[in-house]
Amino acid sequence: MTETKLREYRAIIQIGGSAQTEPGLRVTVMATDVEEAYMLLAEKHGKGTVFDLHNEEDANTIR
Numbered sequence: 001m002t003e004t005k006l007r008e009y010r011a012i013i014q015i016g017g018s019a020q021t022e023p024g025l026r027v028t029v030m031a032t033d034v035e036e037a038y039m040l041l042a043e044k045h046g047k048g049t050v051f052d053l054h055n056e057e058d059a060n061t062i063r
Contacts, residue, residue, distance in 0.1 A: 006030040007055055009037035014050040024051070034058075 009031055012024035031037035037053060045051070 004032050006032060007057070009034065009053055009055050011037075011041055011051045011053045013041070013045055 007030070009029050011027050011029065013027060014024050027041070029037050029040050031040055034053065034055065037055075041051060041053065042049065
């Protein structure tokens with residue numbers, strides 16, 4: 001049996017939509033992959049919420 005490794009994903013959520021003037025809400029979610037992280041954020045903050053989602057490790061990897 002393989003154990004699923006959770007990774008930390010960070011997001012900045014724009015509460016007032018893309019035209020907001022206030023700073024975004026910063027959140028962290030633990031998930032197995034970016035799709036799961038996206039679904040967890042959409043569940044909690046509502047579908048259609050504008051946010052920037054990333055994993056630090058992936059962001060620093062050379063493509």
